[in-house]
C-alpha cells in the first residue's frame with residue numbers, strides 16, 4: 001500500500017531524475033552564462049550542476065530568478081551573477097526552471113513560488129529555456145490539474161480593481177495570495193508586489209479553436225494577451241507563445257520540458273514532438 005510518504009518520495013525522485021537528465025542534455029561544457037529558476041525542482045538542477053565539479057563549472061556564471069535561487073547558487077559554491085549585469089546584446093546560453101503545469105503545446109503556468117516576473121525575464125534572456133518537472137505537472141490543457149489559478153503579479157493599490165476585472169473576464173474566484181502561515185496580510189514578491197491567483201476553466205490551445213473564447217473558455221494566447229493589458233498587472237504566470245518565437249531564442253515557451261515519471265523514466269517533450 002502506498003502511503004503519503006511514499007508518494008512524496010516518488011515525487012522527489014521524479015524531480016531529481018528530470019533535473020539530472022536536463023542538465024546532462026542541455027548544459028554544454030563551453031557554456032558560460034546559465035539561468036537558474038525557482039522552486040523545489042530547481043534544487044536538483046543546482047545539485048546536478050554542482051556534481052560536475054569545480055573544473056567543469058569554473059568559467060560558468062549563474063543568473064538567479066529570485067532570492068531562493070540566489071541562495072542555492074551561493075550555497076553550491078557556484079559563481080553568482082545578475083541579469084541586470086547582462087549586456088543587452090548578450091544572451092544566457094541556457095536557463096533551467098520548473099513549472100506548475102505544462103500543456104500539450106508547451107505553454108506553462110508558473111509562479112506557484114511567486115517569482116514569475118524575474119523567471120520570465122531570465123527565461124526570455126536565454127537562447128534555450130529548459131523546463132524541469134515531475135509527472136504531476138503534465139497536462140493536456142492548463143488549468144486541469146493546477147486549479148489554484150494563474151498567478152498574476154500586481155501593484156497592491158490596484159489589486160481590488162484587478163480582481164474585479166478578472167471576475168468580469170470569467171475567473172472563478174480570484175483571490176490575493178495570503179502570506180506564509182503566521183504572517184498577516186498578502187504575500188509580497190521579491191519586487192514588493194502582490195500575487196493574485198486567478199482560476200479559469202481549462203484553457204484551450206490556439207489550434208483547438210478559431211475563436212479566442214468560446215462557451216466561456218479562453219485560449220491560452222487570448223487570455224494571456226488580455227490579462228497583461230489590465231492596468232495594475234505587472235506580469236502574468238502564463239509562459240506562452242503566439243509571436244512566432246515559440247521555439248526560437250528569447251521565447252517564453254521552453255525548447256524542451258523534462259518530466260520525471262512515476263515509473264522511473266524521464267519523458268522529454270519538445271515543440272517538434274508535441
Ligand SMILES: O=C(CO)[C@H](O)[C@H](O)COP(=O)(O)O
Pocket residue numbers: 037038039040041042097098099100109110111112113114115116119
Ligand atoms: O514558477 C515557479 C516559482 O514561481 C516554480 O518554478 C514552480 O512553482 C514549480 O515549483 P516546484 O518545482 O517547487 O514544483
